[in-house]
Amino acid sequence: MQARIIRVIPAGSGWALESGSFSVPQQFPTLEAAIAAGWILAKRERAELHIHRRDGEVRLRAAAGDAQEPQG
Numbered sequence: 001m002q003a004r005i006i007r008v009i010p011a012g013s014g015w016a017l018e019s020g021s022f023s024v025p026q027q028f029p030t031l032e033a034a035i036a037a038g039w040i041l042a043k044r045e046r047a048e049l050h051i052h053r054r055d056g057e058v059r060l061r062a063a064a065g066d067a068q069e070p071q072g
Contacts, residue, residue, distance in 0.1 A: 004047035008034045010054045021045065 007018040008031070015034035016025035019041060028034035035051060042049040042062075051060045 004045055006038050006042050006045070006047050006049050008038050008049070008051045010052065010056070017041070019045075019047075 004020065006021075009016050009018055009025070011025065011027060014027055014029045015031050016027050017034050017038050018025045021041065026034075026037065028037065031051075035049075038049050038051070041047070048061060048063050050058050053059045
């Protein structure tokens with residue numbers, strides 16, 4: 001079974017949280033706010049959290065069961 005992935009992605013001047021749980025990405029003013037919301041959702045759904053850079057490359061991947069939460 002493929003792992004569920006939640007992504008923190010750049011969106012205009014802010015950041016967005018993209019997941020199969022909602023049809024439209026949730027918008028956040030800061031990277032930190034998007035990561036916090038993404039981590040909560042990843043824990044609830046036992047998913048992976050992928051945090052992207054402004055250039056679109058993956059900055060960090062973390063599974064909900066990892067010992068440390070990702071930091072912004």
